[in-house]
Amino acid sequence: MNSTIIRLSTQALLGRRRGLVLALIPAVVIALAVVIRALTEPGTGYEIVDAIGFTLALPLVALLASSAVLGPEIDDGSIVYLIAKPVPRRSVVLSKYVVAWLATLALGALPLLLAGLVLDSSEPSQAVAWALGGAVAGTTYTALFLALAALTRHAVVIGLLFVLLWEGLLGGLLSGIRWLAIGAWGQEIAASVSDAVTAPGTGLLYAVLAATVLTVGSVWFAGDRLRSFTLRGDE
Amino acid sequence: MPEQPVPRTGASGVIHDLGYRPYDGPRNGSGTIASALFLSGFRNAFGLGRSGKSKVLPFLLLALNLLPAVIIVGAMTLFNANELPLGYARYASATQILVSIFVAAQAPVLFSRDLRHGSIALYLARPLSSAAYAVARWAALLAATLVFLLVPIVALYVGAVLAELDFSEQTEEAAKAALLAVLLALMLTGISGLIASVSVRRGFAVVATIAVLLLGNGVVTAVQGISDEQGELRVGEVAGLFSPYSLYRGGTSALTDELFLTPPTGAVMTAAYFAVMVLVGIAGLAGIVLRYRRIAGR
Amino acid sequence: MGTISLEAVSRWYGNVVAVNGITMTVGPGVTGLLGPNGAGKTTLIALMAGFLSPSAGTVTLDGDTIWRNTEVYRTIGLVPEREISFGYLTGRQFVLANAELHGLTDPGAACQRALEVVEMVEPASRRIGTYSKGMRQRVKLASALVHDPSVLLLDEPFNGVDPRQRLHLMALLQRFGAEGRTVLFSSHILEEVEQVARQIEVVVSGRHAASGDFGEIRRLMTDRPVQYVVVSDDDRTLASALISEPSVVAVGLRPRGGVDVSVTDLGEFAHRLPRVARDARVRLVELTPTDESLESVFSYLVGR
Numbered sequence: 001m002n003s004t005i006i007r008l009s010t011q012a013l014l015g016r017r018r019g020l021v022l023a024l025i026p027a028v029v030i031a032l033a034v035v036i037r038a039l040t041e042p043g044t045g046y047e048i049v050d051a052i053g054f055t056l057a058l059p060l061v062a063l064l065a066s067s068a069v070l071g072p073e074i075d076d077g078s079i080v081y082l083i084a085k086p087v088p089r090r091s092v093v094l095s096k097y098v099v100a101w102l103a104t105l106a107l108g109a110l111p112l113l114l115a116g117l118v119l120d121s122s123e124p125s126q127a128v129a130w131a132l133g134g135a136v137a138g139t140t141y142t143a144l145f146l147a148l149a150a151l152t153r154h155a156v157v158i159g160l161l162f163v164l165l166w167e168g169l170l171g172g173l174l175s176g177i178r179w180l181a182i183g184a185w186g187q188e189i190a191a192s193v194s195d196a197v198t199a200p201g202t203g204l205l206y207a208v209l210a211a212t213v214l215t216v217g218s219v220w221f222a223g224d225r226l227r228s229f230t231l232r233g234d235e
Numbered sequence: 236m237p238e239q240p241v242p243r244t245g246a247s248g249v250i251h252d253l254g255y256r257p258y259d260g261p262r263n264g265s266g267t268i269a270s271a272l273f274l275s276g277f278r279n280a281f282g283l284g285r286s287g288k289s290k291v292l293p294f295l296l297l298a299l300n301l302l303p304a305v306i307i308v309g310a311m312t313l314f315n316a317n318e319l320p321l322g323y324a325r326y327a328s329a330t331q332i333l334v335s336i337f338v339a340a341q342a343p344v345l346f347s348r349d350l351r352h353g354s355i356a357l358y359l360a361r362p363l364s365s366a367a368y369a370v371a372r373w374a375a376l377l378a379a380t381l382v383f384l385l386v387p388i389v390a391l392y393v394g395a396v397l398a399e400l401d402f403s404e405q406t407e408e409a410a411k412a413a414l415l416a417v418l419l420a421l422m423l424t425g426i427s428g429l430i431a432s433v434s435v436r437r438g439f440a441v442v443a444t445i446a447v448l449l450l451g452n453g454v455v456t457a458v459q460g461i462s463d464e465q466g467e468l469r470v471g472e473v474a475g476l477f478s479p480y481s482l483y484r485g486g487t488s489a490l491t492d493e494l495f496l497t498p499p500t501g502a503v504m505t506a507a508y509f510a511v512m513v514l515v516g517i518a519g520l521a522g523i524v525l526r527y528r529r530i531a532g533r
Numbered sequence: 534m535g536t537i538s539l540e541a542v543s544r545w546y547g548n549v550v551a552v553n554g555i556t557m558t559v560g561p562g563v564t565g566l567l568g569p570n571g572a573g574k575t576t577l578i579a580l581m582a583g584f585l586s587p588s589a590g591t592v593t594l595d596g597d598t599i600w601r602n603t604e605v606y607r608t609i610g611l612v613p614e615r616e617i618s619f620g621y622l623t624g625r626q627f628v629l630a631n632a633e634l635h636g637l638t639d640p641g642a643a644c645q646r647a648l649e650v651v652e653m654v655e656p657a658s659r660r661i662g663t664y665s666k667g668m669r670q671r672v673k674l675a676s677a678l679v680h681d682p683s684v685l686l687l688d689e690p691f692n693g694v695d696p697r698q699r700l701h702l703m704a705l706l707q708r709f710g711a712e713g714r715t716v717l718f719s720s721h722i723l724e725e726v727e728q729v730a731r732q733i734e735v736v737v738s739g740r741h742a743a744s745g746d747f748g749e750i751r752r753l754m755t756d757r758p759v760q761y762v763v764v765s766d767d768d769r770t771l772a773s774a775l776i777s778e779p780s781v782v783a784v785g786l787r788p789r790g791g792v793d794v795s796v797t798d799l800g801e802f803a804h805r806l807p808r809v810a811r812d813a814r815v816r817l818v819e820l821t822p823t824d825e826s827l828e829s830v831f832s833y834l835v836g837r
Contacts (some may be wrong), residue, residue: 001306003633004633004634005634007630008619008622008630011621011622012621015621017434018439021439021442021443025446025450026456028450032296032457032458035458036457036458036461040461040465044461044464044465044483045460045461047456047457047460048453051453051457052450052453052454053456056449056450056453057450058385059445060442063442064439067438068439069434071438071620072436072438073618076615076616076617076618077613077615078615078616078617078619079630080584080611080615081613081617081619081627081673082634083603083608084582084584084606084611085603085606085631085634085635086604086606086607086635086636087603087634087636087659088601088603098276102410105819106556121600140662143309149420154292155438156437156442156770157292157336157340157441159296160336160340160441160442160445161336164332164335164336164445164449165299165332165333167331168332170249171330175447186519194451224788228586228599229584230579230584230586230603231575231579231582231584231585231613231615232575232579233240235531
């Protein structure tokens with residue numbers, strides 16, 4: 001890892017409007033939890049942790065974070081300034097991944113814990129479960145989206161299609177998609193912590209293994225893409 | 236024209252009139268320019284006139300959006316049903332993820348690219364006001380979104396008519412759905428267009444639009460669900476005013492007999508739903524126009 | 534040392550050949566890479582900078598393969614044509630980040646030194662987004678110089694830079710060359726290359742068209758047959774008179790009047806033409822050179 005890359009990536013991630021939107025997403029989730037808790041009994045509306053925080057806000061944060069640290073620089077080719085250096089490209093990718101990953105944990109997974117605790121403080125294990133599942137899913141999402149950003153300029157749209165269409169729309173219709181859905185793996189892990197979470201049914205071992213393999217594979221792939229980064233002319 | 240030296244002041248220099256003349260023939264007005272801009276924008280939204288790769292996404296989404304309609308019509312004829320299993324107006328709610336991705340991904344095509352590559356200066360150097368440019372782009376996105384929303388409705392309608400369901404009833408329902416589609420398209424175009432015209436980075440605009448549309452809808456739906464549970468229906472009705480898709484659902488319940496959570500009750504609330512839908516559309520357009528006025532002023 | 538060697542290097546994209554069997558060695562001193570737009574200059578520089586793999590052949594720096602070898606960047610400094618998009622950083626922050634990425638022991642001092650060399654110390658505290666084209670070009674150069682590289686690759690460094698800053702950049706490149714660094718820059722403008730480089734490499738359509746000392750190439754270029762069109766009141770008589778001249782190598786009649794003449798010795802031809810015309814009692818109406826553009830020079834070099 002390289003501290004300069006980490007510093008520059010953090011600046012790119014949190015700079016101006018992008019950082020604002022990135023912070024707004026979890027803020028909306030927590031604000032909703034606070035409003036619901038203020039107006040209703042504890043435990044009411046706990047579904048939002050899953051339906052909004054885990055299924056929607058978490059992947060959006062991961063997508064925004066991982067595309068922000070790599071996407072624009074690859075898109076306009078200015079990454080050559082960072083990688084025409086005696087720094088192994090894999091360590092460049094790893095540094096960028098760590099920045100996006102920490103952002104996803106802080107702004108995607110941690111809000112799940114907070115929202116859960118706000119909604120029902122009597123049963124913290126469920127909030128911890130969602131946060132842990134969210135942390136695992138966020139780790140994998142970030143890696144996958146980083147690999148997409150290294151692969152194509154349409155990474156954001158493809159990432160959205162994966163989350164919304166594949167995991168969301170189709171995952172709701174075809175239960176077999178749980179074997180190939182990051183969200184389902186995270187939920188499986190959450191279910192192993194708290195009985196209040198329904199397990200999608202892939203088994204804990206499979207979920208952990210699949211998340212690990214995809215994360216490591218994606219970061220490795222992104223590093224490999226960067227090792228072969230090709231500079232094209234402007235024409 | 237004969238070559239005649241045009242003498243200038245001083246001794247040595249001379250500029251020869253070689254007969255080059257500026258174009259002084261008839262010119263098309265800004266109406267023609269705007270309509271050309273509209274047409275190219277509309278085509279670009281579907282990737283027409285652009286590279287083969289940029290056609291993939293819009294047509295993939297369009298095909299996915301049409302697929303359920305085709306399946307429904309097929310199932311209807313197979314089982315001899317005497318009504319559509321999914322109403323015209325409900326269709327857009329059922330496929331809102333596809334609709335959202337379409338507008339989120341295609342709005343930057345029309346609004347961000349010219350800003351990012353600086354080609355906006357070339358457009359604004361023409362005798363076309365920044366407002367006309369903005370309106371032409373907005374209209375192109377609106378038309379594209381409408382096509383996206385109306386294609387499955389038309390498919391369902393054609394299927395229903397050919398299956399000889401009650402003609403006048405089907406026509407009325409389809410017309411209502413078309414009206415609602417116009418209102419939805421107005422809102423989506425205003426929101427996604429504004430975000431795309433403010434953001435230069437495409438990916439950022441896409442995620443921000445999705446966050447506003449789907450996260451907003453998620454929050455409102457959650458509030459509506461809880462208010463329904465708690466019997467505080469009014470809260471859900473008011474909450475419904477805050478997201479395009481919940482407004483659309485409210486409008487649908489008002490016009491048709493489709494059932495959604497906490498539909499607007501009473502004439503005032505129903506009127507408010509339709510007023511907000513129109514206002515969101517107008518506000519989006521106004522925002523886009525203002526944004527381009529600022530760019531042109533620089 | 535710092536010598537970049539290309540051995541029979543080709544690069545193709547699908548059916549398009551961007552670089553075709555080029556062998557060249559770039560050593561210490563300033564080398565100009567000359568060629569018209571789209572000739573493959575950027576492709577060549579990308580190959581030398583390790584941002585493109587050769588489809589065939591080898592690209593090496595002092596014997597080490599450049600592709601996928603990040604260690605070469607200790608020796609190579611690259612100034613791409615691509616703009617810096619780190620507009621949110623100040624010039625100093627950007628150059629400093631480059632110094633840190635090189636793992637220098639005192640990045641602050643290296644940054645200051647590089648900024649001084651390009652005379653950007655004063656504006657370095659401003660954000661890059663506010664810079665003019667020339668200033669951005671100099672910050673890019675500073676970022677490439679920060680680790681004191683013995684090889685400097687620059688892609689179209691003078692594009693869009695105003696004349697005063699261009700002179701400054703040229704003086705810098707000459708200085709680096711005189712210090713014994715290997716400096717390679719690309720350009721499509723003959724005069725630009727002429728002012729800076731002793732050694733030039735000419736590429737046209739991905740092929741290595743000429744190579745060597747500038748004066749030598751220039752002479753080869755001026756000694757090439759030059760095409761003229763001569764219009765007279767009796768073309769056929771003029772043509773038969775011209776073909777007996779030693780300076781003329783070919784004569785052709787144009788269908789619509791006029792004589793195409795290929796001339797090897799320009800001075801001799803200019804001297805002889807009026808006399809030949811007078812002796813043959815032919816009245817000359819017009820004399821036009823037909824191929825003075827740089828592209829025709831290139832096409833001559835390629836067609837040779």
